[in-house]
Amino acid sequence: MQRFVMWWISICLFVYMGASTAYAHANLLDSTPKNNEVLQTSPKEITLKFSEPLDLELVDLHLYDWQAHTIPLPRPQLTPGDASQMYVNIPSLNDGRYTAVWNVVSEDGHPVSGSITFSVGKVTTGNSGISFSPYESLFQTVLFILRYFIEGILMLGTGLFWISWLAKRRGFPSLSQITGRWHTIGIALFAGLITEWIAYFATLPDHAFINAMRAGEWKLIWQPPFSRMIIIQLLLALLLALPNMVEGWYLLCWTLLACTLAIGGHVWGIEPVWLALAVRTIHLLSISLWLGGLTYLLLSLQGGRLITETIDLAAFRPFFVRIALVASTMVALTGIVMVFLQTGWRSLVQNGSTWGSLLFLKIALFVLMLILALRQTLRWRKTGQTISGRLLLWEWAIGVMVILAGVLMSQIDYPLPLKHYAKMLQAENGQAYVEISNLYVGKQKMTIHLQTADGKEPQKVTVEMNVPAHNIEFDPSPAQKIGSAEYQADLPFTMAGTWEFSIDAEFREGTHVRWSDKVFIPGGE
Template sequence: MQKGFGIGKKAATVLFCLLLLSCWMAPPLYAHAGLLDTSPQKGEVLKEPPEELRLRFSEPIERELADVRLYDWNGHRTDLSEPENSDGRSETLLYPLPDLKNGTYTIVWSVVSGDGHPVSGSFRFSIGEETGGADLASAEESGWADFFLVLTRYLVEGLILVGAGVYWMARFGRRYGLPDFKQVLGRGRIIAGILLPVGMIGEWTAYSATLPGVNLFALWWEGKWSLLFQFPFVLMIFIQLLVFLLLILPGMTRGWYGMMWLILTGVPAVGGHVWGMENPGVAIVSRVLHLMTAAVWSGGLTYLILVLIGRKRRKKDQSPISSFRPFFVRAALIASASVLVTGTVMVFLQTDVSAVLEDRGRWNGLLLLKILLTGLMLGLALVQTLRWRQEGHRISRPLLRWEWAAGLIVILAGVWISQTPYPLPSHSYEAVWKTDSVPVEVEISNLGIGQRTMTVRFPKEAQPPEDVTILMDMVDHGMETEPVTAEKISAGQYQADLPFTMVGDWQLTVRAEYPGGEEREWQETVFIPGGGNP
């Protein structure tokens, strides 16, 4: 064992260094890219055919990960040349256009943001006169890929959560004379060891299919690692695979395997909605705790079922299980309470009560399903515990199987909900900004991506400005938009429609010009939330 263990340690060291390197290579937190303007413009009717198509985005776009398609009024696609300066990143994509006939054309575009999220959209323009464009929205959707991605993530994350929970519970079960991890799983370890990497490859394949115009396998084959690691989800799969390889190294200590299960359980926390939140660090911590306590709950139930099956086959009594019962009840109680607390924290980090109650979409339905099934699991656990106390060491196998099945469906709902955009909290921004002791009241209705109305109220006793301009900057991204002129709606009150194209911190400046040439500025930072994507 000494020689094998030495080789294992060397291999583990190399893989662990690669794991740390991959974490170091993780892309910084970006907001989602937004299309700022186009030429031709949306809905524009041109007299002459345009010579080029120009798309300007709110952040530099990797041209190689951009997919832009041109369709005529019959839905026939016209091939476009490669964009000019097609290497590297740029805020502008410029495509030479062929000689186009009169009619209505549809541009369907898809790019990848700096945070790895696909962003897409479409618009129309006409030459000569409008002829009506083809409806191409449904043709660009990849519903099968989204469904397959949910299934493969469920396979991988379900195996990880159950496997980790069984491992941790078996560590304690041995103290009560119960089977260890290898004994209780038997050949199931080999089957799970095959399914996990297969599922990870399935995740990769499905995710690649959700990125129009991007082939992750081609990027891998061509060695374009810098492009690959712009996708946090790809990085998550890569880390999962590395940790899995560390997990199956033979001859390591029990502490090593316990730590690998711990890391493997927490990795999926970075592959969901977390990057669109105001406090991603807090969100990651709550998600890791949620996953680990869910693993203890679901894995603990699985371990207990496997132990009962094994004892029934060997016709052994349940006396060791009876002594194990108090520990299992305490562990399940703590885990279930932690699942509820961390789940609630996760929901309110993403949205609020009013948005949840008002939403009638898939996200809310999946959340309701999770709540109901979790309540069912708690009810079954309570009945099981009461029967244990009344009937000694007897366990109701049907109740245990129902609780376990409900737990598997909860995991599926959790994976699915992580792939579904969540409802944005519908709240307005209200604050008083001050400069040189002069306050102005600022209000922005219904914070979120899109066009939002900003109202600025100046003190009634002060002289009103002649002109008011709003400046919008995202300092962290080196991006600024065109100044927006506010319209006077009453004495001392101005309004402007602000185009928020990205999630993140926006630095807003109110610039007021007074008679005589005097200028004053008020400046604050406002966070714009966004619905999550995988």
């Protein structure tokens, strides 16, 4: 037990060190002035371009000179027609070095911050000496630790409740026999969620939550997906805290609590969202069931201190092994699908990212759990009534580390999938074969091969782009002729999300043929 306590402390230290990981989801693509640029005259404004659309209530920018003095600025604004770009007018600056510190919130609700440095006239030597408040990193650390432990409790609790319910139906000890009355945990869980919610809003830019509440902008409470997740969990925790309800009531509450974890991560940057949500939900419930079974077995092995009857391990073995086999299989299958939907295995190999390293660590831990489970099962089958408590404890602890790796992965950038677009679009008077080599944020090229019904070539081809979710429309991009009935146009993919495009072919007699479709530009690294 002493070794286990020391091992658990090591996990907690690892959690604390991992909490300093930047919550970088909405990435800075470009800025004016550019980072480390030396300007001859003072700029009139600072412009920052991001990979995702921003919310005006959740953006902030501070400007410091080379002596760490704050330069007063008005509130940042979003560029009309482009919600992924923010700007702020600045006063005339003296010659010297300046640092602009920005804070935004990514589309999935995670706070993101960074800075750019530029100089006017000359570069002032030395560091700017800017000293940031320690409370920002403190709240981020508190938020990370709370999120890890709360998600762990939700997954373990859900799995344990399901396993004990199934075990009771087969004559094995019930949950109340090995743990007591679990509805009281709902009260403690509610308190932990309230603390997590407060820590989350404390990490938002420039007291955005307090300012929004003063201005009557109550939509901010429900707007970020992470906040939405916590609100739903708070309601479910209250329902879980109700005493003397039927067993199915608590079973449903725990299941829904585990399912809510699917909406608090990267899922909103994956297409299609419904499939990403479904796969994540099954993945979370499968991990919960596996770890819940291990927890049930650990608690049952405590003997007379916690339960009044002894489990017949020979009879319990086939029941537990079947559940563990199904759960571990579903964890593996849904994990493969999640990676395919989110980033793709090819991009993981080509991009050495922290997210990818954590994924491979998670896979290694999963394989190690399988090895320990196989060894335990063979020993169990051989002896009938004997099971190694040490092996079981290690398997359970490794499962907890899998949860930790998952929490870390949900809060950092992931490599974008290496995808391209190639599709034959049909119209009444012809067809167009359209290719876009890279589907990610930035300037891309569209190649168009036209095949009209009468074989004529258009005198003009243009491509119209818009982002309907944000009511953003761009000026038509002219397509240049590069071959026989072949054209190429530059595309301004300025942010992640679903884009609509229309190809318009204009002929000499004044007729037009149009082809339209949608493409999804993923967010991330």
